[in-house]
Amino acid sequence: MFKQLILAAMLAAAGHAGATDVQAILKKADAFRLPDASAQLDTLVQTFRNGQPDKEKRYQVLVRPGGKSLVLSRSPGEAGQKVLMSGDDFWLLVPGSARPMRITPMQKLLGEASTGDIANMTWAGDYAGSVVRELEMDGVPCLELDLAAQRKSLSYQRIVLHVARSDYRPVHADLFAASDRKIKQARFSVETRNGRASVTRMTLIDEIQTSRETQVHVQGNKPRQFGDELFNPMYLSRNDVAP
Template identity: 45%
Template structure:
């Protein structure tokens, strides 16, 4: 008799949990949530993104780099390396195809998605990928998330799976502020399943709109390394089609970009 009573209590408890999870699901679709989250990072289809990237080792600033990224629809972007030590370098990404262009070489160098991720501030992180276009999302749960500075916020947790082989990361766990869908935290996993990086997003204002103004990346493969990407300018800019041609880029310095 006691066993029957315990069984009924357990079933009731499970039903209550399931009922809570169903009711906790957001009214919007996951696709709508991701579109809104992306708008805090890029609010136009074609944009110019000016970034300052600070590289830390054991919390000591090692170096600062500068990049200008031009994005347009269909997962196409051009990264122009602006720091003196990298001057003249460019990275072109057209869907799942990637080229590195060096200032003293007349030939574009084809690279793989994994090579795109090399370095503390990988081009995959700088190029501001869009979650709604590059990933298939799934709602996981609502919960209270503790922030690094001891505060807490209610969030929706999503799990994202790459739609294409060229996505920067195979899987992303994403926490978005409940109600606003502002991105709070993300953990990024390689195709091997290994946790590569953990990101925290900084809320601020740009052009009188709430925006992601910085992203802090903690390297989980090399824990002593940290990268802070400050988005100094994001403006609607559409480059001419010729700039998305690797042959054109290899013959021209495009120093004015």
């Protein structure tokens, strides 16, 4: 009985967590996805149909503070293709085109992996909400956060995020469109690399075509500084970016 009362008190406290508390949780969850403020991530995206490998593509993702990301295609047949995210703006740049083309964060790169999934790896500041309850997800004691997007331009207008109660690492998320229809599930795998716990795989499950699955593997993550020109769409339309 005493244990039940303690649990009830914890849930009540979690349910009334203020915005500051949720933002602190989200910042810690973000750190597992992007440990360094300015970094290069080498990413492999694979699709599966009925559990069998289907297609794959490789990307190099350059991330810097201020909501800026540059996604460089490193797959044969897509050399020179780039996707730039600067705040709420997304551009696609293809070789031979004189002008960058504006796209949406939901534009697909491969399978269920969209430009927003690859380029925008943070939740803090973009979402606000509350801690709803405690539960077990994939065998991990978790907190459930119900998050609402702070801008209409974000890929998902609502996220139900499950983070581990022990360290706030992301475990699972339900991703919703503006209509509040659940369109994807995401599962996060965390491993220790170079003495640091990081998300090394995000598995995206299509809620409409349930036979399809997309895995986003972060194969390498290293701190790196970038010049301002790499996040200028007009510069990128005229220049390639070396690995």
